[in-house]
Amino acid sequence: MAYRETEKMRNRKAEARKRIIECTYGCVADGGFRSAQITRIAACAGVATGTIYRHFESKEDLFAEIFRIATQREVDKVAEALAAEDNAVSRLEVALRQFAERALRGPVMAWSLIAEPVDPKVEEERLKFRRAYAQLFEQAIRDGIKEGCLPDQDARQSSTCLVGAIAESLVGPLSPAQADTTEQAETNDHDPLVNSIICFCMQGLTGTRR
Amino acid sequence: MAYRETEKMRNRKAEARKRIIECTYGCVADGGFRSAQITRIAACAGVATGTIYRHFESKEDLFAEIFRIATQREVDKVAEALAAEDNAVSRLEVALRQFAERALRGPVMAWSLIAEPVDPKVEEERLKFRRAYAQLFEQAIRDGIKEGCLPDQDARQSSTCLVGAIAESLVGPLSPAQADTTEQAETNDHDPLVNSIICFCMQGLTGTRR
Known part of the structure; x- marks a missing residue:
């Protein structure tokens, strides 16, 4: 059976992406790009670091x-x-x-x-x-x-x-x-x-x- | 016996460094930093790529x-x-x-x-x-x-x-x-x-x- 993304999954993904962006934005506004470490962003967004790389190819x-x-x-x-x-x-x-x-x-x-x-x-x-x-x-x-x-x-x-x-x-x-x-x-x-x-x-x- | 660098060795090292710099400079003047690959620089300078990293920590x-x-x-x-x-x-x-x-x-x-x-x-x-x-x-x-x-x-x-x-x-x-x-x-x-x-x-x- 082919994998189908439900609407609920799509929404959750979109929300995670939004949180990752907001948290990164907050880190940069706070201490520049150098302070925006992936682990810190992940903790702030409440996601695993791996999740960040599912949304963005790289830092x-x-x-x-x-x-x-x-x-x-x-x-x-x-x-x-x-x-x-x-x-x-x-x-x-x-x-x-x-x-x-x-x-x-x-x-x-x-x-x-x-x-x-x-x-x-x-x-x-x-x-x-x-x-x-x-x-x-x-x-x-x-x-x-x-x-x-x-x-x-x-x-x-x-x-x-x-x-x-x-x-x-x-x-x-x-x-x-x-x-x-x-x-x-x-x-x-x-x-x-x-x-x-x-x-x-x-x-x-x-x-x-x- | 402690390792001692002879003058001849020092001169050879200095010459290699000079050639590496000249070749990199030439590459950059020719096609920008993006065209200055380590393999190309090494070939131009007549040294092994490893030699470049003995002179410079990184590209x-x-x-x-x-x-x-x-x-x-x-x-x-x-x-x-x-x-x-x-x-x-x-x-x-x-x-x-x-x-x-x-x-x-x-x-x-x-x-x-x-x-x-x-x-x-x-x-x-x-x-x-x-x-x-x-x-x-x-x-x-x-x-x-x-x-x-x-x-x-x-x-x-x-x-x-x-x-x-x-x-x-x-x-x-x-x-x-x-x-x-x-x-x-x-x-x-x-x-x-x-x-x-x-x-x-x-x-x-x-x-x-x-």
Whole structure:
């Protein structure tokens, strides 16, 4: 008799998968990918470690999935900010500021998404998602050039400059090494930091002193 | 009788290590880290694969060493350009332009150093070297503020924006995927690309339209 998956079994599998994802997400948000050991995830999700490998071919695949889920959330936030009713320069500024502020409010997860050395599968995802961010910015820059609020420029190149500038300038402030030594994390006063990143980015786009 | 390494043995070991490094470097320059298989390196260097592991604990350690050697060369070039006798704005522009042009002239190696998904050990090195680039730029920005040719700004944050902008904007043009579809690689006319990256970076620093 052929093996048939009952609906109840399908539901249980789906629930286990959901718990594995939630627990991994929680581990990464708490201590980065390096703290997300399979045994710890299994204990949290209440499954055997073998069960995890029935849902994900490898730890790398599970990590890549978590990366996609968490990063897509940030991409959606940027898309949302860029879709507001305002001129392109304002929309770009709001989107960049929001990205930086969200990262600094959740520094462990943001560091893991932006810079934590993980493995090639996560690196592949990073490249894809940076392209996704850049495409959103590119469209807004094109809008700005058409609206006349941005000078003519290679929108594609400028969009990648934006993505690089904002990501790289957050690496230091987000890094666990720095978090221990700076008071900034305690006071939560990220304004000067965010302002100087936004200033560089907007000057780069507009060529106008801020 | 205690084992004693003769000078001849030491020389032979040093030569083998040198050949292993040269061959790995050649492989990476030719087809990225992914093309640098241990068997290929061993054949090229004329050693047994086991010999490679006597010199480097793992392939990851060998790759990290190649990364350090190749990237230090670029860091030195940037340092050289920034040490020229000129005002800080010109020095920064020359250094950034040279960095981009050198990358586009050796796109396979540059892609491997900047963006190829490799492994966590190489990622660790990337973080360190990006810090090294940023520190060089930071000093030049401080000089520029003192000289009065740059407006007051957070030199540290601007330096990381520069590093991110130039690296990220080169990822697309350098990527093997794009090299196949664009004519740019064939014509070698990188001027518009380099100009738009430099324009964004210098505007970001100076707040002046170029």
